[in-house]
Amino acid sequence: MSGHTECGARSIPGERGVGMKLMFIGAAHEVTGSCYYLEAAGSRFLVDFGMEQGPDTYENQPLPVKGEQIDFVLLTHAHIDHSGNLPALYADGFRGEIFATAATADLCSIMLRDSAHIQVYEAEWRNKRAKRSGGEIYKPVYTMEDAMGAIGQLRKCPYGSMIELRPGIHVRFVDAGHLLGSASIEIWITEEGETRKIVFSGDIGNVNQPLINDPTYIDEADYVVMESTYGDRSHGEVPDYVNSLAAVMQQTFDRGGDLLIPSFAVGRTQEILYFIRQIKEMKLISGHDFVVYLDSPLAIEATSIFDEHYEDCYDEEAKELVSKGVNPIRFYGLRTAITVEDSKNIEYDERPKVIISASGMCEAGRIRHHLKDNLWRKNCTVLFVGYQAVGTTGRALVEGAEKVRLFGEDVIVNANIMVLPGISGHADNTGLMKWASAFTRKPKKVFVCHGEDLVTEIFAERLKKELGYEAVAPYSGTVYDLMTGEAAEEAMPVPVKKKKAAARKATSIFARLVASGQRLMDVIYKNEGSPNKDLAKFASQIDALSDKWNR
Ligand SMILES: [Zn+2]
Numbered sequence: 001m002s003g004h005t006e007c008g009a010r011s012i013p014g015e016r017g018v019g020m021k022l023m024f025i026g027a028a029h030e031v032t033g034s035c036y037y038l039e040a041a042g043s044r045f046l047v048d049f050g051m052e053q054g055p056d057t058y059e060n061q062p063l064p065v066k067g068e069q070i071d072f073v074l075l076t077h078a079h080i081d082h083s084g085n086l087p088a089l090y091a092d093g094f095r096g097e098i099f100a101t102a103a104t105a106d107l108c109s110i111m112l113r114d115s116a117h118i119q120v121y122e123a124e125w126r127n128k129r130a131k132r133s134g135g136e137i138y139k140p141v142y143t144m145e146d147a148m149g150a151i152g153q154l155r156k157c158p159y160g161s162m163i164e165l166r167p168g169i170h171v172r173f174v175d176a177g178h179l180l181g182s183a184s185i186e187i188w189i190t191e192e193g194e195t196r197k198i199v200f201s202g203d204i205g206n207v208n209q210p211l212i213n214d215p216t217y218i219d220e221a222d223y224v225v226m227e228s229t230y231g232d233r234s235h236g237e238v239p240d241y242v243n244s245l246a247a248v249m250q251q252t253f254d255r256g257g258d259l260l261i262p263s264f265a266v267g268r269t270q271e272i273l274y275f276i277r278q279i280k281e282m283k284l285i286s287g288h289d290f291v292v293y294l295d296s297p298l299a300i301e302a303t304s305i306f307d308e309h310y311e312d313c314y315d316e317e318a319k320e321l322v323s324k325g326v327n328p329i330r331f332y333g334l335r336t337a338i339t340v341e342d343s344k345n346i347e348y349d350e351r352p353k354v355i356i357s358a359s360g361m362c363e364a365g366r367i368r369h370h371l372k373d374n375l376w377r378k379n380c381t382v383l384f385v386g387y388q389a390v391g392t393t394g395r396a397l398v399e400g401a402e403k404v405r406l407f408g409e410d411v412i413v414n415a416n417i418m419v420l421p422g423i424s425g426h427a428d429n430t431g432l433m434k435w436a437s438a439f440t441r442k443p444k445k446v447f448v449c450h451g452e453d454l455v456t457e458i459f460a461e462r463l464k465k466e467l468g469y470e471a472v473a474p475y476s477g478t479v480y481d482l483m484t485g486e487a488a489e490e491a492m493p494v495p496v497k498k499k500k501a502a503a504r505k506a507t508s509i510f511a512r513l514v515a516s517g518q519r520l521m522d523v524i525y526k527n528e529g530s531p532n533k534d535l536a537k538f539a540s541q542i543d544a545l546s547d548k549w550n551r
């Protein structure tokens with residue numbers, strides 16, 4: 001490795017030279033596949049290495065070095081779109097440490113194994129087809145050994161402690177309130193007597209979620225790398241989950257049916273358990289002694305991890321319950337189905353029941369067996385509690401499909417299909433603005449990532465307009481010099497499937513227009529209560545503007 005970069009000269013990423021560099025790899029103008037590459041204080045490291053899931057807009061640039069040349073990884077949280085490529089990094093020779101909070105490390109140990117299982121299963125399935133058609137043999141993205149290898153590199157860091165990882169590199173994990181163990185990561189880098197602080201927001205949580213804390217607001221940074229998933233949207237009024245869920249249960253049991261909840265194993269499942277415990281405690285269901293089956297080995301393991309981390313991760317309310325001897329996510333009548341036999345036996349239980357099973361979008365797992373057994377029954381209810389991606393069985397059901405295909409068979413949909421609205425683990429646009437405005441002095445630059453293409457641009461515009469920040473939404477491959485704050489390499493978008501790159505300029509200017517429109521709405525609300533004469537004048541001006549452009 002040539003370490004001979006002249007002081008002050010630019011070195012390309014990958015060379016172990018002088019200078020602090022940040023390169024954007026994944027979740028750039030996209031939501032999933034979070035990954036950032038840094039070179040600083042003589043180390044090369046990553047923040048997150050997630051898998052891309054769902055629609056893919058742009059190609060991600062590869063890491064500038066081999067896995068074996070990465071010194072360590074910092075991990076914000078366990079979700080697969082942040083952690084899911086770590087086994088691939090291990091397969092590529094990486095043997096450094098992966099620093100994360102204790103709960104994240106524990107959740108990763110089940111989620112990465114589950115992910116490896118899916119990769120291997122998919123490869124087997126593809127290869128069966130390939131054999132029949134004479135196609136090429138497909139190699140899994142990674143194996144169980146790779147996942148176990150990556151899991152073995154996890155190192156647990158407590159929340160709130162400043163840790164010196166290497167000379168010149170200090171980090172601190174603070175609670176991001178998004179998922180058990182989730183963190184924003186503060187990094188202080190010192191080179192030749194100069195220190196820069198960079199904050200990675202991770203996924204920023206919603207407020208008032210059950211069990212976990214609200215996000216931590218950080219008041220100081222030179223640079224911020226920030227998520228923007230809901231950068232253009234508000235969650236609106238907070239629904240009354242407990243009473244809505246109780247109403248669905250009561251109706252279903254009164255009809256003599258069962259309630260099926262396809263749920264995401266980690267996070268969403270534990271929230272539903274929390275609500276059902278409240279429903280039991282408040283005796284909101286009358287006339288039925290019901291049981292609740294948790295039918296997913298992954299969800300059962302995740303629930304135990306929640307139990308173990310009440311001290312470091314639960315909010316005050318949940319801790320208070322624990323101190324009174326109440327486990328907030330367990331209750332009388334909760335059964336777990338671990339083996340396949342356990343799962344099959346559920347249908348022979350005659351009592352009214354709730355079955356919580358994975359996967360959340362009904363694409364795999366035991367939920368598909370329960371759907372086959374129950375979808376044709378008029379008195380049953382299937383209640384969706386999370387986002388359903390386009391093309392999934394869950395989405396088809398939510399959109400009113402009359403039949404769905406399960407295990408090679410068409411199953412008619414007679415059951416009631418319902419949606420419990422709006423439990424989001426993410427802050428909405430107001431929450432994101434609140435998080436961003438907590439910095440007491442303006443950061444030198446805010447990098448907006450982890451949002452859909454246009455949303456990253458809209459949110460960057462809001463940060464500029466309303467907080468006066470220098471905000472940019474970089475594309476994959478962009479490199480910034482953190483010593484100077486200048487772009488060392490500004491990458492152009494590389495659209496997947498050859499969409500036109502020229503769309504970029506149009507996109508960012510349209511984003512400016514949308515942000516202006518959103519600001520206009522804010523200004524309108526600020527004027528509530530102003531004299532009628534002024535309001536009428538304002539309205540006429542907006543109408544005139546609208547008439548001019550409505551062409
Ligand atoms: Zn997440």
Ligand SMILES: [Zn+2]
Nearest residue numbers: 079081082203
């Ligand atoms: Zn995420």
